[in-house]
Amino acid sequence: MLHYFDAAIIGGGVVGSAIARELSRYELSIAVIEENPDVVCEASGRNSAVVHGGFAYDTGSLKARLCVEGNRMMDTLSSELGFRFIRCGKVLVGNTDEDLKQLERTMAQGKANGATGLELIDSAKLHELVPAVNGSFAMFSRNSGIMDPFLFTINLAENAVMNGARYFLSHKVISIARKDGRYVVHTEADDFSVKWIFNASGKGAKAISDMLGITGYRIIGSKGNYLVLDKRLGPLLPMPVYPVPSNTYMGIHVTPTVDGNVTVGPDAVNTDDFSYYGVPADKMEYLRESASTLWPHIDKKDVIRTFSGILSKWVDENGVIQDFKIEVRPDLAPCAVNLIGIESPGLTAAVPIARYAISLMAEYTSLKEKKDFNPVHESAKRFAEMDTAEREKAIKADCRYGSLVCSCEKVTEAEIIRAIHNPLGVHTMTGIKYRTRAMMGGCQSGFCQMKIEKLIEKELGIRPEDVRYLRTSSWVLSGKMREG
Numbered sequence: 001m002l003h004y005f006d007a008a009i010i011g012g013g014v015v016g017s018a019i020a021r022e023l024s025r026y027e028l029s030i031a032v033i034e035e036n037p038d039v040v041c042e043a044s045g046r047n048s049a050v051v052h053g054g055f056a057y058d059t060g061s062l063k064a065r066l067c068v069e070g071n072r073m074m075d076t077l078s079s080e081l082g083f084r085f086i087r088c089g090k091v092l093v094g095n096t097d098e099d100l101k102q103l104e105r106t107m108a109q110g111k112a113n114g115a116t117g118l119e120l121i122d123s124a125k126l127h128e129l130v131p132a133v134n135g136s137f138a139m140f141s142r143n144s145g146i147m148d149p150f151l152f153t154i155n156l157a158e159n160a161v162m163n164g165a166r167y168f169l170s171h172k173v174i175s176i177a178r179k180d181g182r183y184v185v186h187t188e189a190d191d192f193s194v195k196w197i198f199n200a201s202g203k204g205a206k207a208i209s210d211m212l213g214i215t216g217y218r219i220i221g222s223k224g225n226y227l228v229l230d231k232r233l234g235p236l237l238p239m240p241v242y243p244v245p246s247n248t249y250m251g252i253h254v255t256p257t258v259d260g261n262v263t264v265g266p267d268a269v270n271t272d273d274f275s276y277y278g279v280p281a282d283k284m285e286y287l288r289e290s291a292s293t294l295w296p297h298i299d300k301k302d303v304i305r306t307f308s309g310i311l312s313k314w315v316d317e318n319g320v321i322q323d324f325k326i327e328v329r330p331d332l333a334p335c336a337v338n339l340i341g342i343e344s345p346g347l348t349a350a351v352p353i354a355r356y357a358i359s360l361m362a363e364y365t366s367l368k369e370k371k372d373f374n375p376v377h378e379s380a381k382r383f384a385e386m387d388t389a390e391r392e393k394a395i396k397a398d399c400r401y402g403s404l405v406c407s408c409e410k411v412t413e414a415e416i417i418r419a420i421h422n423p424l425g426v427h428t429m430t431g432i433k434y435r436t437r438a439m440m441g442g443c444q445s446g447f448c449q450m451k452i453e454k455l456i457e458k459e460l461g462i463r464p465e466d467v468r469y470l471r472t473s474s475w476v477l478s479g480k481m482r483e484g
């Protein structure tokens with residue numbers, strides 16, 4: 001089938017979804033074409049979830065400018081889109097004279113970048129802020145924070161849909177042709193005839209750029225592994241604790257999540273394989289040992305899960321990491337905005353990246369604002385966060401609030417069912433997990449996974465063997481052990 005749209009965004013991660021949401025402010029028909037069955041399967045759902053202050057990037061770079069902007073607008077985005085963001089601050093902890101010099105350089109760079117709320121603090125102030133940390137002094141970044149990366153991305157996407165954009169999930173782009181002033185985008189499912197293309201495909205950005213005729217980019221993968229610790233440890237860590245950064249790597253840090261867990265990581269291992277997310281056992285031990293020098297509370301028994309993410313870094317011929325590249329190349333690919341090397345701080349900067357990309361488009365075409373654009377994503381309060389009176393009211397209105405499916409995270413049947421009928425039409429097990437937090441607790445799905453699988457079957461009227469875990473090819477069940 002051939003679909004016609006004004007603009008197609010290839011890649012539905014946080015950047016593609018931010019572009020979709022920001023572009024849906026204008027009178028345009030918009031398609032988001034995404035290879036996976038959900039929008040948080042790659043980097044946007046696999047990161048530290050830190051809202052960076054903007055001090056770690058070269059002055060004058062897009063990374064610095066868009067990060068500072070993203071940090072500033074995060075309170076507004078959080079209240080419009082209904083995802084959790086906590087401006088908790090962050091410390092970069094040092095011990096030696098060399099550490100102090102590097103922190104002074106970092107702070108000067110941050111100030112030049114427009115980052116605010118930066119301060120060098122002594123041991124007493126450091127231990128007042130984070131009592132359980134090891135270190136002699138620190139740079140404190142008051143305006144750094146933590147956020148829910150899943151709901152940030154999902155709610156950007158859902159808000160875009162609410163404002164008229166359409167998502168085509170499980171549509172991998174395999175080739176692009178230019179015909180009669182339009183692009184024809186071929187996917188493994190449908191085809192699209194579009195006037196404008198945004199290449200926001202993360203790890204696929206070089207391949208899509210090549211398809212557009214903008215060749216020569218060199219991308220390397222840097223894999224970061226993480227441990228997730230039980231909520232028992234959350235109260236010991238009021239803000240992210242980082243070591244002193246180098247120019248290219250932030251170092252293994254400990255980070256509280258907005259839901260009360262702690263993550264440990266990432267390391268940084270160069271890789272050509274952008275699809276292998278397994279975490280080897282030796283890396284788990286390395287992370288634990290490394291982070292323990294900063295924060296000595298990491299016990300193996302508190303590790304409830306591991307995960308990893310892969311940064312797509314644009315490097316020059318000498319392997320030197322480059323800035324974000326966001327460009328229109330009318331000589332090679334007219335009417336295409338090409339985004340390359342959107343690594344960290346891509347989460348913090350997603351909306352400014354989107355606005356910048358759209359401003360490049362606006363240099364070539366006039367964009368008419370819609371009168372009825374609605375920036376607000378209405379989100380229902382989680383049962384786990386309701387007080388007793390709110391819970392009673394919710395159960396009276398819908399008795400399925402009275403049935404707990406995930407006891408660890410207190411997720412009810414009503415919430416699971418609402419998540420199954422999400423506006424993007426995501427039907428995977430992890431789709432339910434990222435939208436509700438079911439299966440994210442201490443038991444890591446041991447007690448609720450099959451209840452959720454049954455609810456997906458029932459609500460969607462599908463067979464058990466058609467339920468997918470994360471990707472199109474990841475089945476939850478493959479058949480019956482015994483017939484009859």
Ligand SMILES: Cc1cc2nc3c(=O)[nH]c(=O)nc-3n(C[C@H](O)[C@H](O)[C@H](O)COP(=O)(O)OP(=O)(O)OC[C@H]3O[C@@H](n4cnc5c(N)ncnc54)[C@H](O)[C@@H]3O)c2cc1C
Pocket residue numbers: 010011012013014015016017033034035036038039040041042043044045046047048049050051052171172173174200201202203204205223224266308309310311342343344345346347348349
């Ligand atoms: C380990 C790690 C830690 C990080 N920590 C932070 C942090 O603390 N703070 C911060 O600000 N940033 C952080 N980042 C960076 C941030 O996560 C990324 O910059 C951001 O998620 C990039 O978003 P994206 O939409 O470009 O990429 P993605 O989320 O990868 O989305 C790209 C999408 O394109 C799709 N795609 C690819 N090829 C095709 C194709 N051919 N057809 C259709 N679809 C395709 C993919 O399936 C994918 O869904 C971190 C990243 C990593 C990996």
